[in-house]
Amino acid sequence: MILMTTIFMMIFLISNIMMFLSIILSKKSYMDREKCSPFECGFDPKSSARIPFSLHFFLITVIFLIFDVEIALIFPIILTFKLVNLFNWMKISFFFMFILLIGLYHEWNQNMLNWTN
Secondary structure, eight states, X not given: OHHHHHHHHHHHHHHHHHHHHXXXXXXXXXXXXXXXSSOOSXXXXXXXXXXXXXXXXXXXXXXXXXXXXXHHHHHHHHHTTTTSOHHXXXXXXXXXXXXXHHHHHHHHHTTOSOSOO
């Protein structure tokens, strides 16, 4: 038992030393202008890389991801229809759909679904 503990301690110590050495050896000494620029291909940019981005695109993407994940969560509910009690399945399904509808109502109420304000 003592031998096993000693071996684990040695492995832990060696791994920590290796991580510490990798941190020290991987430090960058300086940052030059080319590495700090958004374009690393060697030529100067013609325009700014930081153009204004419409928030509507971001909101539509987030809404899509939320509903995409929720669809992935609905599939197991459908598959468990024959395996569980019908009353419990209905409670869980309606609760899940209720949460989805509350989220959809909140997005509609905050005018996130309207493309123009």
